[in-house]
Amino acid sequence: MNRETISLLAHADHPIAAPLDDTSVRLLLERAVRGGDERLLDLGCGTAPWLLRALAAHPGVTGAGVDTSAEALELARAAAEQAGVGSRLRLHRRDAVGFTAAEPFDVVLSVGAGHAFGGLLPTLDAARALLAPGGRVLAGEAFWLREPSAAARELLGDCQDLAGTMAEVAAHGWIPVFGHISTRQELDDYEWCWTGSLAAWALDHPGEPGSAEALAASAGHRTQWLEGYRDSFGFVTLVLRRTDE
């Protein structure tokens, strides 16, 4: 069972593949999509939950999603058809790094996919290259709630505390016009969903080849979360505009 499949099973019961609940996703989208006729781009869209919600809420919005996972994009395509928004969604299976388009986008999203670019600032640089004048970026990234253990740093890579993150974002010419810091409940719900959905799938499919592996991955992830990073992992999602727009 590859990492993509494990990730899709693990995210099956959560609104998006990041620690945000339905209300937070809705409020962030309301601040990012203001007019209802925007062109949206999601870099690292996964199953495209952000785009699908925006398309369903605004009949005039069009969306493009970029991801390397064929499985995730197939689920996105099927969900878009089911929701009747398929004609307004284009999906690109390719590396989001270096993605180009003939026309710029009014809103560029990238939530939980910063590792593809090497962190939040390079993600914002990539978004900026694709953003129309006056456009908004909706980006979600990890930060340290408190000094991480060596194990947490090893697992999650390098990031800053929230104040340091925001100082860097501002120094790069971005102004937050809205933001959401994932609550303890959102952070914990996300991990319970991740580990629980994967374990439930394994228990429901005892004869499948990947079943034992999925159960082990669930247990391993739970140990890493509880013993490694639960106390230090935070997540912030920002709606940003340029200072020089």
Ligand SMILES: C[S@@+](CC[C@H](N)C(=O)[O-])C[C@H]1O[C@@H](n2cnc3c(N)ncnc32)[C@H](O)[C@@H]1O
């Ligand atoms: C944690 S998921 C987030 C998905 C989605 N943004 C969401 O909020 O539900 C990260 C996604 O980034 C995708 N990804 C990772 N590296 C990528 C790359 N270099 N180019 C495009 N997508 C990438 C993964 O396939 C995965 O779907």
